[in-house]
Amino acid sequence: MTTAFFPYSAALILTALLGLVFAHQRGKAYLMYFQQEEYDAKRFRHWLSAHHGRDRATSIFALVAGGLCFGLSYGFFWLEALGWAALIIGLLDGIRRSRRSLLQAKKPLVMTDRAKRILQLHILFSALLTGLIYAGVRFGAPTSDLAASLIAIVVLAQASPYFLMLANAALQPVENRVKARFLEEARQKLRRLDPYIIGITGSYGKTSTKSILAHILSSAAPTLATPGSVNTEMGITRVVREQLEPEHRYFIVEMGAYGPGSIARLCRLAPPKLGVITAIGWAHYERFKQIETVFDAKFELADAVAQSGGTTIVNQDAIPGHLLKKRLSDGMPFICVGSDKDCTLRLVSADQTPDGVRLEIVGDDMGEVVLHAPLYGLHQAHNIMAATAAAHSLGMPIDAIRAALSSAPQSRHRLEVVRSGDITIIDDAYNSNPSGFASGLELLDILKAKDGRRILITPGMVELGEKHEEEHHKLGELAARHVDIALVVTPERIPSFVAAFEAQKPSHAQLLRFNRQEDAQNWIKAHAQNGDVILYENNLPDLYEKPPGF
Amino acid sequence: MTKEKLIIAVIFGGRSVEHDVSILTGLQFLDALDQSRYQGLPLYVDPDGQWWTGDLLLKRSLYPHSAETRARLTPVTLPLGTSIRGRPHLMSSQKGLLGNKIITIPFDLMVPAIHGSNGEDGSLQGLLSFAGIPYAGCRPLGAAATMDKHVTKEALKTRNIPLLPHILVEKPAAGTFLSRDAILPQMEAKLGADMFPVIVKPRHLGSSVGVTIARDADGLDAALSSIFRMDTGALIEPLVPDLVEYNIAVMRKNGQVITSAIEKPLNGSDMLDFNTKYRAGSKGTPKLDEAPSDGMASLNRELNPAELSEGQDSLIRSAASTAFDLLDLAGTVRIDFLCNAKTGELWLNEVNSIPGSFSYFLWQAAQDPLTFTDLSRTIVEEGIALSRAEKGETGTATGNARIFGRD
Structure with a gap:
């Protein structure tokens, strides 16, 4: 039964138009998140489920309100009118939600050519699907336009993110051509500007070492470093194309190993004259299976550096000795830093002070030196040493290096100490391993003011696998020695931590349980006192990521 | 018939580390303007150097601006090639139904309220002088000279003003x-x-x-x-042992150089650590202390401190007035002194040509008190007079500099 008189045709046209606007705006909103996930379908799907990204409001509006009225509309034409109204309101609301999420974004959508192409294809898909639904509903099972609209809206709202992924996959050949062109442009620009390129890799410590080295070198001459953890071919290409300027004398490139040959490829893009290898460990074990493979993949950097006649700095303490020894005996130019007496730069002692890390080092050509950097965590000692050795090998006097280190910037959310009035915050939100957790706990003692309390706020660690109970038990015991008040979020997830803490804690200490991070946060807001030191372990101090609310 | 109000554009923000303090100074000045004579026009320079105007700029709580707020502000530029007979104006290009359309926003005087580089250092003043746009406060020379602490001290050396060696x-x-x-x-x-x-x-x-x-x-x-x-x-x-600081504001009113009350900032506020201040409020870090800073006005200070002897008081006032005169300053400037509390020795430390909050609190407590509204009126009127005098006679006929024949 179709009602064909004028107002409903008007409603249909209005709904179709609004549907188009909705598809466009919602596609754009999803595209923003898709872009943040670097157009990676797997990561985007994870975002969708982990952050409640799928549409609820518009679909429910359409289903419940529209469906109800549709069901009742046989014989009651005014109910059908109500159904149309519900659809239109639902669409308007959906458009509003999409726009809100676009406007309130901390990292707004950047309408690159690629983004435009994906969005255009997304709209084409939306239009095609809508057309199919109308055709199907009309010819297959003759019923009203309202039903078709209703189905189309729900399908559009649910399919929007998948259309983006589909569009992205379909556009892959185009992207590959564009990528190849960008890569060639970056290569040419590097040849033309010819900055001194320093490559850094390692299973861990490379990002910190990079930022320390960038800080030291930039006190001597304009320096560019790849930002954050950008370490892929396309990431580096983009930095070269967008940020590298003629005045940059040094260009520090973090290189990620994504399998054998990947670092060699990065070295062909940006041929380094100096290399830094911070550690060979098990971080990428699944990708490589064997520690030898990890070693060889990382040392592709040293090979490339040696080819251009340069030197590679290696952290001897974090590289398996038997593998390194063979390389060293090959006669390749290396500078070793570490605790061993053979090292060119030797660590004599490293201490954690309230003002940061203090280390005593001895260098073959610099004598005994005391370095101090306002960074926290003793693991920084090796990062500082590697950066110092690199800067020194470039001709920077040790006095200038020491001066620059005294203002080295902390890394965000990694044992980052922030003083807010008389309250000290240790923000270790990005940490995900038990040894980092332990460093944070030890730091509580060092940063505590005389009358202050040591407060821990944590949901525990994740992804520890079969070691979950055991590691949390150890951490609970350690926390009992370092913490006065433990705020545990979702305590039922880490019973061994709770039990160990309760069993070992001194009588004054207490453990508070919270179901949500937000509640623990509110407790802090209400109860923090001057002199307190608060450790945020493996969670963010503020609620960063709200669900988009579609 | 009522006379049309003068439109006073107050420019604040800027590409400077003191961006945030400048927002407070600018908004305070706009708020203090005598509404019966002047109409304020906020002009905000964001950290990237883009200029904006719009009423939403007056809302302190909206800084830093979200994309949503930004969408409701008007991006503007300042045309420099305006005829000196024309009224200065800002320009904005807006999307209309028939392509882009240029709108102009006229004003009569610009008040620089940007602290630090790219605003207080003479660059903005030079630009406005070049374009023939009337503006308040120091002219390029005074602004540039006081921004450079070395030049300031070298210049003041010649006038018997006590200065620390450097x-x-x-x-x-x-x-x-x-x-x-x-x-x-x-x-x-x-x-x-x-x-x-x-x-x-x-x-x-x-x-x-x-x-x-x-x-x-x-x-x-x-x-x-x-x-x-x-x-x-x-x-x-x-480093002066037993350091105390004294600050004083100076300006010219009715042709006379006058000085304000003297303040003693408490607990070494001149050593305010900007790093912790900014970091504490930066994105993502926990904000336990959310009290908004009220700029210079909210710092702890003691006005007209009792311990100053008559000799010290007059030394501060005369040294400050001499510096104001020598460096050809205008508007209200704040001059900071260092003092050894034990020996009573005083040294002139530095000159701020656009002090935070225009030092209105020092004028409120002066011997002849001035309200912020009085102060803003004096600054505006002086600016108009100075810029009018500068325009002077620029015709080529003057001084026989004519080369090209005219009909």
């Missing part, structure tokens, strides 16, 4: 390094063998940014290394 260190060229062996002998010559601790400060930056105490040669290296990331020069001065 050593100027210039940033080494890229790829070369400072040798402390070159600096230490200079310091010894000026400050004596027992020279530490010293104060190290950027040559140009305003406020307390980068000001550091160095207790030994290592500390000096560290301080210089940090300063040379922000500035091309640094000054090394002795």
Whole structure:
């Protein structure tokens, strides 16, 4: 039964138009998140489920309100009118939600050519699907336009993110051509500007070492470093194309190993004259299976550096000795830093002070030196040493290096100490391993003011696998020695931590349980006192990521 | 018939480390304007250098602006090639139904309320002078000279104004390094063998940014290394023991140079650590203390401190007035002095040509008190008079400079 008189045709046209606007705006909103996930379908799907990204409001509006009225509309034409109204309101609301999420974004959508192409294809898909639904509903099972609209809206709202992924996959050949062109442009620009390129890799410590080295070198001459953890071919290409300027004398490139040959490829893009290898460990074990493979993949950097006649700095303490020894005996130019007496730069002692890390080092050509950097965590000692050795090998006097280190910037959310009035915050939100957790706990003692309390706020660690109970038990015991008040979020997830803490804690200490991070946060807001030191372990101090609310 | 109100554009924000303080200064000035005579026009320069106008700028809580707020502001530019007979105006291009359309927003006088580089340093003033746009406050010379602490001190030396000795260190060229062996002998010559601790400060930056105490040669290296990331020069001065500071504001009213109340900032507020201040409120870090800073006005201070002797009081006033005159300053400037509390010795420290909050609290407490509204009116009227005088006669006929024949 179709009602064909004028107002409903008007409603249909209005709904179709609004549907188009909705598809466009919602596609754009999803595209923003898709872009943040670097157009990676797997990561985007994870975002969708982990952050409640799928549409609820518009679909429910359409289903419940529209469906109800549709069901009742046989014989009651005014109910059908109500159904149309519900659809239109639902669409308007959906458009509003999409726009809100676009406007309130901390990292707004950047309408690159690629983004435009994906969005255009997304709209084409939306239009095609809508057309199919109308055709199907009309010819297959003759019923009203309202039903078709209703189905189309729900399908559009649910399919929007998948259309983006589909569009992205379909556009892959185009992207590959564009990528190849960008890569060639970056290569040419590097040849033309010819900055001194320093490559850094390692299973861990490379990002910190990079930022320390960038800080030291930039006190001597304009320096560019790849930002954050950008370490892929396309990431580096983009930095070269967008940020590298003629005045940059040094260009520090973090290189990620994504399998054998990947670092060699990065070295062909940006041929380094100096290399830094911070550690060979098990971080990428699944990708490589064997520690030898990890070693060889990382040392592709040293090979490339040696080819251009340069030197590679290696952290001897974090590289398996038997593998390194063979390389060293090959006669390749290396500078070793570490605790061993053979090292060119030797660590004599490293201490954690309230003002940061203090280390005593001895260098073959610099004598005994005391370095101090306002960074926290003793693991920084090796990062500082590697950066110092690199800067020194470039001709920077040790006095200038020491001066620059005294203002080295902390890394965000990694044992980052922030003083807010008389309250000290240790923000270790990005940490995900038990040894980092332990460093944070030890730091509580060092940063505590005389009358202050040591407060821990944590949901525990994740992804520890079969070691979950055991590691949390150890951490609970350690926390009992370092913490006065433990705020545990979702305590039922880490019973061994709770039990160990309760069993070992001194009588004054207490453990508070919270179901949500937000509640623990509110407790802090209400109860923090001057002199307190608060450790945020493996969670963010503020609620960063709200669900988009579609 | 009522006379049309003058439109006063107050420019604030700016590409400067003192961006945030400047927003407060600008908004306070707009708020203080005499509404019966003037109409305020907020003009905000964001940290990227883009200029904006719009009523939403008056809302303090909206800073830093979200994309949503930004969408409701108007991006503007300042055309420089306007005829001197024309009224100055801002320009904005807006999307209309028939392509882009240019709208103009006229004003009569611009009040620079930007602290620090790119605003207080004479660059903005020079630009406005060049374009023939009337503006308030110091002219380019005074603004530039007071921004450079080395030049300020060298100029004031000639007038018997007490000043601390200083050593100027210039940033080494890229790829070369400072040798402390070159600096230490200079310091010894000026400050004596027992020279530490010293104060190290950027040559140009305003406020307390980068000001550091160095207790030994290592500390000096560290301080210089940090300063040379922000500035091309640094000054090394002795650290005054038992330090107290006194600040005074100076301006010209009815042709006379007048001075304000004297303030003593409490608990070393001149050493305000900008780093912790900004970091504490930066994105993502926990904000336990959410009280908004009220700029300079909210700092702890003591007005007209009782311990100042008559001699000290008159030394401060006369030195400040002399500096104001010599450097050809205008608007309200704040001049800061250092004092050894034990010996009572005083030294002129620095001159701020656009002080925070225009130092209105010092004028409120002056012997002849001025309200912020009085102060803003004086600044506006002086600006109009100065700019009018500058326009002068520029025809080529004057002084027989005509080359091209005219009909």
